[in-house]
Amino acid sequence: MNEQVVAIKKRLSLPLFSAPMFLVSGPDMVIEACKAGIIGSFPTLNARPLDMLDEWMNSIMQSLEKAEETNPGRIAPWAANLIVHRSNSRFKQDLDLVVKYRVPIVISALGSPRSVVDEIHGYGGLVFSDVSSVNFARKAADAGADGLVLIAAGAGGHTGQMTAMSFVPAVREFFDGPIVLGGGIIDGRGVRAAEVLGADFAYMGTRFIATEESMASGAYKDMLVQSNVNDIILSPYFTGINANYLLPSIRQAGVDPSLLHKANPEIGFDKQESDRKVWRDIWSAGQGVGSIKRVQPIAELVAELKAEYRAACETPAYV
Numbered sequence: 001m002n003e004q005v006v007a008i009k010k011r012l013s014l015p016l017f018s019a020p021m022f023l024v025s026g027p028d029m030v031i032e033a034c035k036a037g038i039i040g041s042f043p044t045l046n047a048r049p050l051d052m053l054d055e056w057m058n059s060i061m062q063s064l065e066k067a068e069e070t071n072p073g074r075i076a077p078w079a080a081n082l083i084v085h086r087s088n089s090r091f092k093q094d095l096d097l098v099v100k101y102r103v104p105i106v107i108s109a110l111g112s113p114r115s116v117v118d119e120i121h122g123y124g125g126l127v128f129s130d131v132s133s134v135n136f137a138r139k140a141a142d143a144g145a146d147g148l149v150l151i152a153a154g155a156g157g158h159t160g161q162m163t164a165m166s167f168v169p170a171v172r173e174f175f176d177g178p179i180v181l182g183g184g185i186i187d188g189r190g191v192r193a194a195e196v197l198g199a200d201f202a203y204m205g206t207r208f209i210a211t212e213e214s215m216a217s218g219a220y221k222d223m224l225v226q227s228n229v230n231d232i233i234l235s236p237y238f239t240g241i242n243a244n245y246l247l248p249s250i251r252q253a254g255v256d257p258s259l260l261h262k263a264n265p266e267i268g269f270d271k272q273e274s275d276r277k278v279w280r281d282i283w284s285a286g287q288g289v290g291s292i293k294r295v296q297p298i299a300e301l302v303a304e305l306k307a308e309y310r311a312a313c314e315t316p317a318y319v
């Protein structure tokens, strides 16, 4: 196993990231996830204004250092998600804070990680690049990413189109660094399945929206509990890129579902203010949503995931 993976896994109770989610993941989520032994993450743009990002990072660092005193060696590293697309007007300031706090893992998204690799490596951090296709995975690896986050079909947020079954082996042909697999993973069996496929970690977003520590509204969490896969719709309408949404939230916002098959030129992820409104009112979830039965604290969720993971690791039926 890759030595970076070994070093990270030693501190985990489960090979899992709580994935970064716009307007959903904040410091409480990161702290509770890391204390439970999984990698907690958040998008830097969730902290507004910029001063708040400084406060969040400071609070995460202090809480995790304190937790480390009582549970040495068992607190997971944390991660910040940095949008590297040219439309991110805060890119430079956010990167400066990432460097100031020496964030252990940076998850770069919506572009090549090349622009951040040197600075993150400068203080000993790792860059994991979020990619949705084999071509993007190859480009990110060539650009110096330490790890790749493969977003397969069925994911909440901007999803990939490729089945996980084919995505992981296709990338393993040319990349032997850490691979994180996401897209529709909803329980501990799914975490184990990611490992069986050849990934080192699983990446779970949707399931963590319905936790007490997430910043999602109560109505959004309730809708997750009530929804199943029939309520999920894939559409490029709101951002120009295919993402999975909860159809009841689209109806609730008064958007005509017959418009959803193509992109709306008025809005998009590169138009940051409209993007914020979209994600506030139109709620996203992945295809695993039907397995969410209640809102719960992260510590309880991780304990459940661990039990499911262990059950899935039992002796094989065929030898």
Ligand SMILES: Cc1cc2nc3c(=O)[nH]c(=O)nc-3n(C[C@H](O)[C@H](O)[C@H](O)COP(=O)(O)O)c2cc1C
Pocket: 019, 020, 021, 022, 023, 024, 043, 081, 109, 130, 151, 154, 155, 156, 157, 158, 182, 183, 184, 185, 203, 204, 205, 206, 207, 283, 284, 285, 286, 287, 288
């Ligand atoms: C509400 C929501 C917001 C998201 N926002 C971001 C984001 O800001 N940056 C990012 O890299 N990924 C974002 N994602 C994608 C997740 O990080 C992750 O890839 C995805 O949730 C994994 O699939 P799953 O939801 O089926 O577990 C978002 C996903 C959701 C559901």
